[in-house]
Amino acid sequence: MRPHTGLVVLAVLAGTALTGSPAAAVDDDGAPALDITHWLPYGGVNLWEVPLASGDPAFGRPQLVTSLVAGGWDWGSSRTEAGDFGDVSGVDDGSPDWLISHRQPDGGLLLWVVGGGPDPTPHVWEDLRTGGWSWEHSRQLVGDVDGDGLDDVVSVHLNPLAPGDLQANVWVHRSTGTGFADPVLWAQLQDPARPWRQPFFQIRYALGDVDGDARADLVSTDGGFTFAGDDGVRHVVHLSTGTGFAAAGPVAGGPPTEGWSFTFGRELLADVDGDGREDLVSSRVQRGGGLEMLVRPSVGGAFAGTAQKLTGLYAGGWDYFLSRQYAADVDGDGRDDLVTQHAQPDGGSLLWWHRTDATGAASEAPVVIGVLSGGGWNHWVNRATVGHAQPV
Numbered sequence: 400m401r402p403h404t405g406l407v408v409l410a411v412l413a414g415t416a417l418t419g420s421p422a423a424a425v426d427d428d429g430a431p432a433l434d435i436t437h438w439l440p441y442g443g444v445n446l447w448e449v450p451l452a453s454g455d456p457a458f459g460r461p462q463l464v465t466s467l468v469a470g471g472w473d474w475g476s477s478r479t480e481a482g483d484f485g486d487v488s489g490v491d492d493g494s495p496d497w498l499i500s501h502r503q504p505d506g507g508l509l510l511w512v513v514g515g516g517p518d519p520t521p522h523v524w525e526d527l528r529t530g531g532w533s534w535e536h537s538r539q540l541v542g543d544v545d546g547d548g549l550d551d552v553v554s555v556h557l558n559p560l561a562p563g564d565l566q567a568n569v570w571v572h573r574s575t576g577t578g579f580a581d582p583v584l585w586a587q588l589q590d591p592a593r594p595w596r597q598p599f600f601q602i603r604y605a606l607g608d609v610d611g612d613a614r615a616d617l618v619s620t621d622g623g624f625t626f627a628g629d630d631g632v633r634h635v636v637h638l639s640t641g642t643g644f645a646a647a648g649p650v651a652g653g654p655p656t657e658g659w660s661f662t663f664g665r666e667l668l669a670d671v672d673g674d675g676r677e678d679l680v681s682s683r684v685q686r687g688g689g690l691e692m693l694v695r696p697s698v699g700g701a702f703a704g705t706a707q708k709l710t711g712l713y714a715g716g717w718d719y720f721l722s723r724q725y726a727a728d729v730d731g732d733g734r735d736d737l738v739t740q741h742a743q744p745d746g747g748s749l750l751w752w753h754r755t756d757a758t759g760a761a762s763e764a765p766v767v768i769g770v771l772s773g774g775g776w777n778h779w780v781n782r783a784t785v786g787h788a789q790p791v
C-alpha cells in the first residue's frame with residue numbers, strides 16, 4: 400500500500416453544549432417516512448415529512464417539519480440524510496432525525512442534527528471547519544455501522560495522493576446519543592488497478608446491512624465491469640467489523656451488453672425479500688424507453704451474480720431521468736417496497752408505490768400514494784431520504 404497523507408483531524412466540539420437522555424435501541428423496522436429538503440426561493444430550505452406507512456392516517460401527505468431560513472441555510476450548500484441519532488431535543492417523539500451537512504465559508508462543514516418531534520431546532524453535533532475537511536470533497540452517509548442501535552455518520556473524503564492517484568478515506572462519526580464522537584478512520588479505499596477513479600463522480604457509495612449482522616456495511620459502485628473503459632457496473636461490499644470496513648469482497652455487476660450502465664444507473668440498498676439482509680436494487684434506463692428496476696439479492700456478505708427483474712415500466716410516461724427511487728416497507732410486511740418520486744408536467748411530482756409481492760422478487764403494478772404539486776413544489780429543487788420512526 401502506498402503511503403498516504405491522511406487528513407489530520409482536530410476535533411472541535413467545544414461550545415456545543417449537548418444534553419439528552421440515554422438513547423433507546425433503534426433499527427430500521429419502524430414506520431417509514433420520506434424526509435424531503437426543499438429549496439426556498441427567498442433563501443433557506445423547508446424540511447417536509449411524508450408518512451410512508453400505509454396504516455398512518457397521514458399516509459402520503461406532506462407535513463412541514465420546519466423552515467430553516469435565517470442564519471445562512473442554503474439548499475445548494477447542504478446535503479440531507481435521515482437517521483435515528485438519539486433523543487436530540489430532549490422531547491423526541493421517535494420521528495426520524497435529520498442530518499444536514501452544511502458547507503461553511505472556509506470550505507469545511509458542520510454536521511447539524513434536527514431531532515424528531517415538536518422541537519425542530521437544529522443542533523451542531525460536529526464542527527469540521529478545520530483539519531483539512533472539505534464539504535465539496537466529502538459525502539456523508541448515515542447508518543448504524545457499529546450495531547449499537549444508533550445511526551452513525553460516515554464521511555467518505557477524497558484523499559488525492561498525486562495526479563491520477565486518488566484514495567477515498569472513510570471516516571466514522573459515531574453517534575453517542577447526544578453528539579458525534581471524534582471521527583475515526585475506518586478504511587482507505589483505492590482500486591490499485593484503477594487509481595484514477597474519482598470518488599463521487601466515478602464511484603458511488605451507499606450504506607446498508609448486507610450480511611444481516613445489524614452493522615451497516617459500505618457498498619461502492621463504479622463502472623467498467625469487463626474492462627476499465629466500459630460503462631457497465633461493479634458493486635463491491637466492504638463489511639463492517641464494528642471498528643472498520645473490511646477489504647473488498649467479491650465483485651458483482653454486469654457489462655453494458657446486458658444493459659448495465661454506471662452513467663445511466665442508480666442503486667438502492669433494500670431488503671426486498673425480507674430475509675434481514677439488504678439487497679442491491681438497481682434502477683436503469685430500459686431498452687426501448689421507460690424505467691426498469693432489478694435486484695441482486697444479498698447472499699451473505701456479497702450480492703448474487705445474477706440480477707432478477709423487479710419491474711419494467713414502459714408505457715404511461717415512465718422515465719428514468721424524470722424519477723428518483725427510494726426503499727421503504729410501506730405495508731409493513733417485512734419486505735421493503737420501492738417508492739418512486741416522478742416529475743409531472745406541472746413541475747411537481749407524484750409518489751408511486753411499487754409493492755414487493757409475496758415472492759420478494761417482483762413488484763406489483765405501481766399506485767399513486769402522494770401528490771407533491773402546487774404550493775411551490777418543484778421536482779427539481781428537492782431531495783429526499785427515507786427515515787424510520789423509533790420508540791423513545
Ligand SMILES: [Ca+2]
Nearest residue numbers: 543545547549
Ligand atoms: Ca451506532
Ligand SMILES: [Ca+2]
Nearest residue numbers: 608610612614
Ligand atoms: Ca453488516
Ligand SMILES: [Ca+2]
Nearest residue numbers: 670674676678
Ligand atoms: Ca434480503
Ligand SMILES: [Ca+2]
Nearest residue numbers: 728732734736
Ligand atoms: Ca412491504
